[in-house]
Amino acid sequence: MTRETSRTIAEWATTAFGPARAEALVARAATEMDELRESLSQGDFDSIASEAADVAILLHRIAHDHGHDLSDAVDAKMARNRLRRWEPSGDGTGRHVAEPAVAASAAPAVSGAKSAPVETGEARLGDVLFDAKRISIRVRELAAAIERDLEGDILIVGVLKGAGFFTSDLARALRNPAHLAFVGVSSYGMNGSARGEPRLTSDVDVPVAGRKILLVEDLVDTGGTLSRLVDTFRQRGAADIRTAVLLDLVQSRPNRRLTPDYVGFETSATWVSGYGIDYKEKYRNLPDIHEVVLPSKA
Numbered sequence: 506m507t508r509e510t511s512r513t514i515a516e517w518a519t520t521a522f523g524p525a526r527a528e529a530l531v532a533r534a535a536t537e538m539d540e541l542r543e544s545l546s547q548g549d550f551d552s553i554a555s556e557a558a559d560v561a562i563l564l565h566r567i568a569h570d571h572g573h574d575l576s577d578a579v580d581a582k583m584a585r586n587r588l589r590r591w592e593p594s595g596d597g598t599g600r601h602v603a604e605p606a607v608a609a610s611a612a613p614a615v616s617g618a619k620s621a622p623v624e625t626g627e628a629r630l631g632d633v634l635f636d637a638k639r640i641s642i643r644v645r646e647l648a649a650a651i652e653r654d655l656e657g658d659i660l661i662v663g664v665l666k667g668a669g670f671f672t673s674d675l676a677r678a679l680r681n682p683a684h685l686a687f688v689g690v691s692s693y694g695m696n697g698s699a700r701g702e703p704r705l706t707s708d709v710d711v712p713v714a715g716r717k718i719l720l721v722e723d724l725v726d727t728g729g730t731l732s733r734l735v736d737t738f739r740q741r742g743a744a745d746i747r748t749a750v751l752l753d754l755v756q757s758r759p760n761r762r763l764t765p766d767y768v769g770f771e772t773s774a775t776w777v778s779g780y781g782i783d784y785k786e787k788y789r790n791l792p793d794i795h796e797v798v799l800p801s802k803a
Protein backbone atom coordinates (compact mmCIF):
# COMPACT_ATOMS: atom_id res chain seq x y z
CA MET A 506 0.00 0.00 0.00
CA THR A 507 1.27 3.55 -0.73
CA ARG A 508 2.58 5.28 2.39
CA GLU A 509 0.69 8.55 2.07
CA THR A 510 2.23 11.89 3.00
CA SER A 511 0.66 15.35 3.13
CA ARG A 512 2.07 15.93 -0.37
CA THR A 513 0.62 12.78 -1.97
CA ILE A 514 -2.75 13.45 -0.33
CA ALA A 515 -2.82 17.09 -1.43
CA GLU A 516 -1.82 16.14 -5.00
CA TRP A 517 -4.59 13.56 -5.18
CA ALA A 518 -7.20 15.94 -3.72
CA THR A 519 -6.24 18.79 -6.05
CA THR A 520 -6.52 16.48 -9.07
CA ALA A 521 -9.85 15.09 -7.86
CA PHE A 522 -11.50 18.29 -6.60
CA GLY A 523 -9.44 21.22 -7.87
CA PRO A 524 -7.73 23.89 -5.76
CA ALA A 525 -9.34 24.65 -2.40
CA ARG A 526 -9.43 27.53 0.04
CA ALA A 527 -8.23 26.66 3.57
CA GLU A 528 -11.57 27.85 5.03
CA ALA A 529 -13.47 25.33 2.87
CA LEU A 530 -11.15 22.53 3.98
CA VAL A 531 -11.53 23.46 7.66
CA ALA A 532 -15.35 23.52 7.29
CA ARG A 533 -15.27 20.12 5.59
CA ALA A 534 -13.01 18.73 8.34
CA ALA A 535 -15.54 19.97 10.93
CA THR A 536 -18.31 18.08 9.07
CA GLU A 537 -16.17 14.93 9.04
CA MET A 538 -15.59 15.44 12.78
CA ASP A 539 -19.35 15.53 13.30
CA GLU A 540 -19.61 12.22 11.46
CA LEU A 541 -16.94 10.77 13.74
CA ARG A 542 -18.91 11.98 16.77
CA GLU A 543 -22.07 10.39 15.35
CA SER A 544 -20.33 7.03 14.79
CA LEU A 545 -19.26 7.10 18.42
CA SER A 546 -22.68 8.04 19.78
CA GLN A 547 -24.36 5.35 17.67
CA GLY A 548 -21.86 2.74 18.80
CA ASP A 549 -20.77 2.23 15.18
CA PHE A 550 -17.25 1.36 16.24
CA ASP A 551 -16.32 -0.23 12.89
CA SER A 552 -16.43 3.09 11.09
CA ILE A 553 -14.51 5.11 13.70
CA ALA A 554 -11.05 4.69 12.13
CA SER A 555 -12.42 5.50 8.69
CA GLU A 556 -14.19 8.65 9.93
CA ALA A 557 -11.04 9.73 11.80
CA ALA A 558 -9.06 9.15 8.58
CA ASP A 559 -11.42 11.50 6.70
CA VAL A 560 -10.60 14.24 9.21
CA ALA A 561 -6.87 13.50 8.99
CA ILE A 562 -6.91 13.55 5.17
CA LEU A 563 -8.30 17.08 5.22
CA LEU A 564 -5.75 18.14 7.83
CA HIS A 565 -2.94 16.70 5.68
CA ARG A 566 -4.13 18.74 2.73
CA ILE A 567 -4.31 21.94 4.80
CA ALA A 568 -0.81 21.29 6.19
CA HIS A 569 0.65 20.68 2.71
CA ASP A 570 -1.02 23.75 1.21
CA HIS A 571 0.83 25.78 3.83
CA GLY A 572 4.24 24.19 3.25
CA HIS A 573 4.18 21.50 5.95
CA ASP A 574 3.90 17.75 6.33
CA LEU A 575 1.35 16.79 8.97
CA SER A 576 3.24 13.67 10.14
CA ASP A 577 6.41 15.70 10.63
CA ALA A 578 4.40 18.32 12.50
CA VAL A 579 2.91 15.63 14.75
CA ASP A 580 6.40 14.22 15.47
CA ALA A 581 7.70 17.71 16.31
CA LYS A 582 4.70 18.49 18.50
CA MET A 583 4.94 15.16 20.32
CA ALA A 584 8.63 15.74 21.03
CA ARG A 585 7.57 19.03 22.60
CA ASN A 586 4.59 17.49 24.44
CA ARG A 587 6.84 14.88 26.00
CA LEU A 588 8.96 17.65 27.51
CA ARG A 589 6.03 19.55 28.98
CA ARG A 590 4.36 19.11 32.34
CA TRP A 591 0.68 18.27 32.20
CA GLU A 592 -2.28 18.66 34.50
CA PRO A 593 -4.99 16.04 33.87
CA SER A 594 -8.54 17.42 33.60
CA GLY A 595 -10.04 14.19 34.92
CA ASP A 596 -11.68 13.15 31.63
CA GLY A 597 -8.57 11.69 30.01
CA THR A 598 -7.45 15.03 28.57
CA GLY A 599 -5.34 17.73 30.19
CA ARG A 600 -3.59 21.06 29.92
CA HIS A 601 0.08 21.80 30.01
CA VAL A 602 1.00 23.81 33.05
CA ALA A 603 4.60 24.84 32.52
CA GLU A 604 7.58 24.20 30.30
CA PRO A 605 10.33 22.11 31.89
CA ALA A 606 12.35 24.43 34.05
CA VAL A 607 16.10 24.28 34.40
CA ALA A 608 17.70 25.70 37.50
CA ALA A 609 19.90 28.65 36.72
CA SER A 610 21.92 28.59 39.91
CA ALA A 611 24.80 26.70 38.31
CA ALA A 612 25.12 29.18 35.43
CA PRO A 613 28.71 29.97 34.53
CA ALA A 614 29.57 33.63 34.87
CA VAL A 615 29.76 35.28 31.47
CA SER A 616 32.12 38.04 30.54
CA GLY A 617 33.02 40.27 27.63
CA ALA A 618 30.97 40.66 24.47
CA LYS A 619 29.48 37.17 24.71
CA SER A 620 25.72 37.56 24.63
CA ALA A 621 24.89 34.85 27.18
CA PRO A 622 22.92 36.53 29.95
CA VAL A 623 23.43 35.81 33.62
CA GLU A 624 20.07 34.70 34.93
CA THR A 625 18.68 35.34 38.32
CA GLY A 626 15.51 33.30 37.87
CA GLU A 627 14.69 30.09 36.05
CA ALA A 628 15.10 29.44 32.37
CA ARG A 629 12.71 27.31 30.36
CA LEU A 630 12.53 25.82 26.91
CA GLY A 631 10.47 28.13 24.74
CA ASP A 632 8.85 27.96 21.31
CA VAL A 633 10.27 26.06 18.39
CA LEU A 634 12.04 28.60 16.18
CA PHE A 635 13.15 26.22 13.43
CA ASP A 636 11.69 22.74 13.23
CA ALA A 637 13.53 19.67 11.95
CA LYS A 638 11.81 19.80 8.55
CA ARG A 639 12.71 23.43 7.99
CA ILE A 640 16.28 22.79 9.09
CA SER A 641 16.66 19.88 6.69
CA ILE A 642 15.32 21.93 3.76
CA ARG A 643 17.65 24.82 4.61
CA VAL A 644 20.65 22.48 4.98
CA ARG A 645 20.06 21.24 1.43
CA GLU A 646 19.78 24.82 0.15
CA LEU A 647 23.05 25.74 1.86
CA ALA A 648 24.75 22.67 0.39
CA ALA A 649 23.61 23.69 -3.10
CA ALA A 650 25.02 27.21 -2.61
CA ILE A 651 28.32 25.86 -1.25
CA GLU A 652 28.64 23.39 -4.14
CA ARG A 653 28.25 26.23 -6.62
CA ASP A 654 31.16 28.12 -4.97
CA LEU A 655 33.50 25.33 -3.91
CA GLU A 656 34.31 22.74 -6.51
CA GLY A 657 36.17 19.48 -6.01
CA ASP A 658 37.88 18.17 -2.92
CA ILE A 659 37.21 20.12 0.26
CA LEU A 660 37.99 19.59 3.93
CA ILE A 661 34.85 20.00 6.03
CA VAL A 662 35.72 20.99 9.59
CA GLY A 663 32.90 20.85 12.15
CA VAL A 664 33.19 22.68 15.47
CA LEU A 665 32.25 20.47 18.42
CA LYS A 666 30.02 20.02 20.16
CA GLY A 667 27.31 22.36 18.95
CA ALA A 668 27.83 21.85 15.21
CA GLY A 669 27.98 18.04 15.38
CA PHE A 670 24.53 17.42 13.86
CA PHE A 671 24.69 20.35 11.44
CA THR A 672 28.10 19.22 10.15
CA SER A 673 26.99 15.66 9.56
CA ASP A 674 23.77 16.73 7.80
CA LEU A 675 25.52 19.36 5.69
CA ALA A 676 28.36 16.97 4.79
CA ARG A 677 25.84 14.38 3.59
CA ALA A 678 24.02 16.97 1.49
CA LEU A 679 27.25 18.03 -0.28
CA ARG A 680 28.34 16.07 -3.32
CA ASN A 681 31.96 17.27 -3.24
CA PRO A 682 34.52 14.50 -2.65
CA ALA A 683 35.06 15.82 0.86
CA HIS A 684 37.25 14.94 3.82
CA LEU A 685 35.66 15.32 7.23
CA ALA A 686 37.32 16.50 10.44
CA PHE A 687 36.28 18.07 13.73
CA VAL A 688 37.80 20.55 16.12
CA GLY A 689 36.96 21.28 19.73
CA VAL A 690 36.96 24.89 20.86
CA SER A 691 36.35 26.17 24.35
CA SER A 692 35.81 29.73 25.39
CA TYR A 693 35.69 28.91 29.07
CA GLY A 694 38.61 29.37 31.43
CA MET A 695 40.43 26.49 33.09
CA ASN A 696 38.11 26.73 36.08
CA GLY A 697 35.14 26.36 33.74
CA SER A 698 33.72 29.71 34.68
CA ALA A 699 34.59 32.88 32.82
CA ARG A 700 34.06 33.13 29.07
CA GLY A 701 37.27 34.31 27.49
CA GLU A 702 39.32 33.91 24.30
CA PRO A 703 38.44 30.71 22.40
CA ARG A 704 41.19 28.07 22.45
CA LEU A 705 41.53 24.78 20.60
CA THR A 706 40.82 21.79 22.86
CA SER A 707 41.12 19.24 20.05
CA ASP A 708 42.61 19.64 16.59
CA VAL A 709 41.94 18.29 13.09
CA ASP A 710 43.76 15.05 12.35
CA VAL A 711 44.87 16.02 8.83
CA PRO A 712 47.22 18.68 7.39
CA VAL A 713 45.40 21.78 6.17
CA ALA A 714 48.14 23.44 4.03
CA GLY A 715 46.89 24.02 0.51
CA ARG A 716 43.37 22.74 1.33
CA LYS A 717 40.00 24.30 0.60
CA ILE A 718 38.30 24.34 4.02
CA LEU A 719 34.65 24.64 4.91
CA LEU A 720 34.35 25.55 8.59
CA VAL A 721 30.96 24.54 9.96
CA GLU A 722 29.47 26.15 13.08
CA ASP A 723 26.07 25.81 14.70
CA LEU A 724 25.81 29.50 15.46
CA VAL A 725 27.71 32.73 15.33
CA ASP A 726 27.46 35.02 18.30
CA THR A 727 30.53 37.22 18.88
CA GLY A 728 32.31 35.43 16.03
CA GLY A 729 35.25 34.74 18.37
CA THR A 730 35.27 30.98 17.77
CA LEU A 731 35.17 31.21 13.99
CA SER A 732 37.68 34.02 13.70
CA ARG A 733 40.08 32.10 15.95
CA LEU A 734 39.77 29.05 13.69
CA VAL A 735 40.09 31.07 10.47
CA ASP A 736 43.32 32.65 11.83
CA THR A 737 44.67 29.25 12.87
CA PHE A 738 44.02 27.57 9.51
CA ARG A 739 45.28 30.60 7.58
CA GLN A 740 48.54 30.49 9.54
CA ARG A 741 48.85 26.81 8.62
CA GLY A 742 48.61 27.68 4.92
CA ALA A 743 45.03 26.75 4.00
CA ALA A 744 44.33 27.76 0.38
CA ASP A 745 40.73 28.87 0.88
CA ILE A 746 38.57 29.07 4.02
CA ARG A 747 34.78 29.46 3.94
CA THR A 748 32.51 29.56 6.95
CA ALA A 749 28.99 28.12 7.18
CA VAL A 750 26.78 28.72 10.21
CA LEU A 751 23.26 27.51 10.76
CA LEU A 752 22.19 30.41 12.97
CA ASP A 753 23.12 34.06 12.99
CA LEU A 754 22.30 35.62 16.38
CA VAL A 755 21.61 39.04 14.94
CA GLN A 756 21.69 40.87 18.27
CA SER A 757 25.46 40.35 18.40
CA ARG A 758 26.19 41.61 14.89
CA PRO A 759 27.36 45.11 15.86
CA ASN A 760 30.31 43.70 17.86
CA ARG A 761 31.03 40.72 15.68
CA ARG A 762 34.57 39.82 14.63
CA LEU A 763 33.67 37.93 11.45
CA THR A 764 30.86 37.69 8.88
CA PRO A 765 30.11 34.09 7.89
CA ASP A 766 29.97 33.19 4.19
CA TYR A 767 26.86 31.01 4.46
CA VAL A 768 24.04 31.50 6.97
CA GLY A 769 21.08 29.17 7.48
CA PHE A 770 18.75 31.36 9.53
CA GLU A 771 18.81 34.65 11.33
CA THR A 772 17.28 34.89 14.78
CA SER A 773 16.78 37.69 17.24
CA ALA A 774 16.61 35.18 20.12
CA THR A 775 19.14 35.70 22.89
CA TRP A 776 19.65 32.01 23.57
CA VAL A 777 18.67 28.94 21.59
CA SER A 778 18.92 25.17 22.06
CA GLY A 779 18.35 21.93 20.18
CA TYR A 780 19.83 20.27 17.06
CA GLY A 781 23.23 20.09 18.77
CA ILE A 782 23.03 23.44 20.53
CA ASP A 783 22.91 23.37 24.31
CA TYR A 784 21.65 25.25 27.27
CA LYS A 785 24.11 24.31 30.00
CA GLU A 786 24.87 21.06 28.14
CA LYS A 787 21.16 20.21 27.99
CA TYR A 788 18.78 19.87 25.02
CA ARG A 789 21.42 19.14 22.38
CA ASN A 790 19.46 16.02 21.40
CA LEU A 791 16.22 17.80 20.51
CA PRO A 792 15.42 17.64 16.78
CA ASP A 793 14.10 21.21 16.58
CA ILE A 794 15.77 24.48 17.56
CA HIS A 795 13.96 26.21 20.41
CA GLU A 796 14.28 29.58 21.98
CA VAL A 797 15.43 29.37 25.60
CA VAL A 798 13.46 31.83 27.67
CA LEU A 799 15.55 33.51 30.32
CA PRO A 800 13.01 35.32 32.46
CA SER A 801 15.22 37.64 34.39
CA LYS A 802 18.60 38.91 33.44
CA ALA A 803 21.14 40.63 35.63
Ligand SMILES: O=P(O)(O)OC[C@H]1O[C@H](OP(=O)(O)OP(=O)(O)O)[C@H](O)[C@@H]1O
Nearest residue numbers: 665666667692724725726727728729730
Ligand atom coordinates in the same frame (compact mmCIF):
# COMPACT_ATOMS: atom_id res chain seq x y z
O1 LIG B 1 30.49 33.29 18.00
P1 LIG B 1 30.93 32.89 19.38
O2 LIG B 1 30.73 33.98 20.39
O3 LIG B 1 32.30 32.32 19.43
O4 LIG B 1 29.91 31.78 19.88
C1 LIG B 1 29.59 30.65 19.11
C2 LIG B 1 30.09 29.40 19.75
O5 LIG B 1 29.55 29.30 21.09
C3 LIG B 1 28.94 28.04 21.24
O6 LIG B 1 29.88 27.06 21.59
P2 LIG B 1 30.29 26.69 23.09
O7 LIG B 1 31.59 27.36 23.43
O8 LIG B 1 29.14 26.97 24.00
O9 LIG B 1 30.58 25.13 22.96
P3 LIG B 1 29.68 23.93 22.37
O10 LIG B 1 29.71 24.04 20.86
O11 LIG B 1 30.37 22.71 22.86
O12 LIG B 1 28.29 24.08 22.92
C4 LIG B 1 28.48 27.70 19.84
O13 LIG B 1 28.28 26.29 19.70
C5 LIG B 1 29.57 28.22 18.97
O14 LIG B 1 30.61 27.28 18.80
Ligand code: HPA
Nearest residue numbers: 726775776777778782783
Ligand atom coordinates in the same frame (compact mmCIF):
# COMPACT_ATOMS: atom_id res chain seq x y z
O1 HPA C 1 22.15 30.72 22.00
C1 HPA C 1 23.14 30.01 22.27
N1 HPA C 1 22.98 28.69 22.58
C2 HPA C 1 24.05 27.92 22.87
N2 HPA C 1 25.30 28.34 22.89
C3 HPA C 1 25.51 29.62 22.62
N3 HPA C 1 26.66 30.33 22.57
C4 HPA C 1 26.35 31.55 22.24
N4 HPA C 1 25.02 31.71 22.09
C5 HPA C 1 24.47 30.49 22.31
